[in-house]
Amino acid sequence: MSEPREPEFRIAFDGVSLKRGDRVIFDGLSCGFPRGRVSVVLGGSGAGKSTLIRMIGGLQRPDSGVVRVADEDITRYSERELFKVRDRIGMLFQGGALLDSMTVAENVALPLREHTRLSEKDIEAEVDRRLVAVGLSDAGQLYPRELSGGMSRRAALARAIVMDPEILLVDEPFSGLDPINVRRIEALLVDLNRHLDLTLIVTSHHMASSIRMADRLVFMVDGIAIAGPPDELLKNSDERIVEFLVAESDSFAEHHELDVTPLMDRRTLPDRRKKS
Amino acid sequence: MKFTLIENLGYRSLVVVEHLGRIAQFALRITACLLVPPYRFRRLVGDVYDAGVLSLPVVCLSGAVVGGTLSLLGYTTLVRFGAEEALGALVGLAVIRELGPVLTALLVTGRAGSAFAAEIATMVTTEQLDGLRMMSVDPVDFVVSPKALALLIAMPLLAGLFAVFALMGGYGIAVGLLGVDGGSFMASMEGSVKFWNDVIGSFSKAITFGALTGLIATYRGYISEPTAAGVSAATTGTVVIGSVTILVFDFFLNGFWGV
Ligand SMILES: Nc1ncnc2c1ncn2[C@@H]1O[C@H](COP(=O)(O)OP(=O)(O)OP(=O)(O)O)[C@@H](O)[C@H]1O
Ligand SMILES: [Mg+2]
Numbered sequence: 001m002s003e004p005r006e007p008e009f010r011i012a013f014d015g016v017s018l019k020r021g022d023r024v025i026f027d028g029l030s031c032g033f034p035r036g037r038v039s040v041v042l043g044g045s046g047a048g049k050s051t052l053i054r055m056i057g058g059l060q061r062p063d064s065g066v067v068r069v070a071d072e073d074i075t076r077y078s079e080r081e082l083f084k085v086r087d088r089i090g091m092l093f094q095g096g097a098l099l100d101s102m103t104v105a106e107n108v109a110l111p112l113r114e115h116t117r118l119s120e121k122d123i124e125a126e127v128d129r130r131l132v133a134v135g136l137s138d139a140g141q142l143y144p145r146e147l148s149g150g151m152s153r154r155a156a157l158a159r160a161i162v163m164d165p166e167i168l169l170v171d172e173p174f175s176g177l178d179p180i181n182v183r184r185i186e187a188l189l190v191d192l193n194r195h196l197d198l199t200l201i202v203t204s205h206h207m208a209s210s211i212r213m214a215d216r217l218v219f220m221v222d223g224i225a226i227a228g229p230p231d232e233l234l235k236n237s238d239e240r241i242v243e244f245l246v247a248e249s250d251s252f253a254e255h256h257e258l259d260v261t262p263l264m265d266r267r268t269l270p271d272r273r274k275k276s
Numbered sequence: 277m278k279f280t281l282i283e284n285l286g287y288r289s290l291v292v293v294e295h296l297g298r299i300a301q302f303a304l305r306i307t308a309c310l311l312v313p314p315y316r317f318r319r320l321v322g323d324v325y326d327a328g329v330l331s332l333p334v335v336c337l338s339g340a341v342v343g344g345t346l347s348l349l350g351y352t353t354l355v356r357f358g359a360e361e362a363l364g365a366l367v368g369l370a371v372i373r374e375l376g377p378v379l380t381a382l383l384v385t386g387r388a389g390s391a392f393a394a395e396i397a398t399m400v401t402t403e404q405l406d407g408l409r410m411m412s413v414d415p416v417d418f419v420v421s422p423k424a425l426a427l428l429i430a431m432p433l434l435a436g437l438f439a440v441f442a443l444m445g446g447y448g449i450a451v452g453l454l455g456v457d458g459g460s461f462m463a464s465m466e467g468s469v470k471f472w473n474d475v476i477g478s479f480s481k482a483i484t485f486g487a488l489t490g491l492i493a494t495y496r497g498y499i500s501e502p503t504a505a506g507v508s509a510a511t512t513g514t515v516v517i518g519s520v521t522i523l524v525f526d527f528f529l530n531g532f533w534g535v
Contacts, residue, residue: 090410093410110411111413
């Protein structure tokens with residue numbers, strides 16, 4: 001997919017391939033994420049969105065190809081070198097990945113305690129600011145096991161942004177959130193992007209917010225990526241994208257008759273039950 | 277694919293050798309993390325507390341019972357030679373030189389070692405360790421090394437406690453039940469147990485076992501598969517490998533120590 005003018009890429013994949021066992025996950029994937037912009041990664045479940053995010057963080061190495069983060073080829077980096085790169089990155093894991101032996105506030109404070117010389121009072125203030133931003137101002141003293149799925153993801157987001165990273169990777173920030181919190185998190189992410197010149201990469205199933213936010217869309221299909229500005233991509237004729245979009249959109253049901261008859265035809269099952 | 281018996285054996289020995297190499301590397305990493313700042317005192321204290329609290333009841337109870345058993349067993353043997361005044365020496369030496377450190381190590385491996393392995397394995401499964409890595413925090417430094425050191429510290433303390441309870445149990449049974457004279461029991465024990473050889477030797481044994489348990493438990497948790505089955509494999513693996521390793525090391529330590 002050629003683009004009219006190449007934006008300055010903060011993060012770039014070049015011919016990245018990855019196999020897990022016999023499954024091909026990436027097959028020569030190439031794409032870029034422009035600096036200071038919001039890129040939304042779309043793709044069906046199992047398309048490799050989380051794997052892509054983990055690769056940017058250096059948690060997963062490709063079998064071949066190059067991953068560039070902030071102009072550094074991190075593919076062969078040692079753990080120590082990766083730490084330098086990760087200092088500029090905040091990451092929200094799909095499952096939150098909060099430390100369950102610590103309270104929410106301690107989790108959010110952890111990067112500050114590890115990497116800054118702030119006083120306890122300043123740390124507390126920073127933590128509070130982030131918790132308010134994600135709408136968890138009164139959950140600081142709770143333990144992760146006391147949170148709902150959506151709450152722990154928001155707490156994890158607070159932790160991901162507490163060091164004001166240059167690059168923010170967020171895996172499925174909207175899943176499991178009510179509409180008010182979808183709006184809140186969306187506004188927070190856009191705000192961070194605008195005011196801190198944050199390079200933001202979001203994976204999502206949530207089409208409406210994705211298209212509202214995105215400066216750039218990246219579709220993951222069949223182990224490769226198709227990327228471009230939303231308006232261009234949405235007009236695009238690539239049938240795999242169209243198929244995905246139509247399937248995601250609300251009007252899907254009107255245009256397509258989902259064939260569920262195989263599921264409906266269950267009359268034979270009761271007869272086949274094991275008799276006790 | 278089909279493997280012959282020989283191929284299978286060869287493959288398995290290679291796997292064992294590879295793991296030994298990795299464990300040695302892991303031990304070096306832990307040592308480096310412990311020596312280089314930041315020092316994680318608060319996490320260490322928490323982990324020593326966990327290891328101690330988990331193992332305390334089981335160690336004390338087992339100690340008392342083992343001491344009592346030793347007295348019963350020793351008395352029936354010694355009384356045939358009319359040497360029941362040597363019961364204190366027998367109980368004292370057996371507990372301090374051998375049973376204290378070894379049984380404590382087995383109990384602590386089963387209780388605290390397996391718990392630490394399960395905790396680390398769960399952190400692997402739930403991406404907590406990856407979360408730390410993304411915050412530029414080394415999980416070996418933050419999570420693993422305090423736990424390994426905690427087991428090393430807790431082990432000699434618990435072994436000492438085990439010995440105290442075992443000697444009390446042995447004394448109680450000998451004096452209370454078997455009618456041995458309390459003064460001669462203590463005198464025979466004092467006469468035979470040497471501080472430098474026996475007590476310090478026992479202490480060094482316990483420290484060695486603590487280091488082994490700490491290393492095996494944390495390593496097994498750290499390399500576990502990110503699944504529920506992986507967590508349970510880490511737990512059982514720690515108990516089995518840890519116990520066998522302790523017994524094997526005990527044999528060789530006794531050999532070098534001399535009687
Ligand atoms: N440890 C693993 N071993 C083998 N295959 C794996 C492993 N982890 C992930 N995969 C495979 O990698 C592919 C991509 O997984 P990934 O989690 O990146 O998908 P995803 O796009 O994030 O999906 P979702 O939207 O459900 O989160 C999947 O097909 C999965 O089967
Ligand atoms: Mg995912």
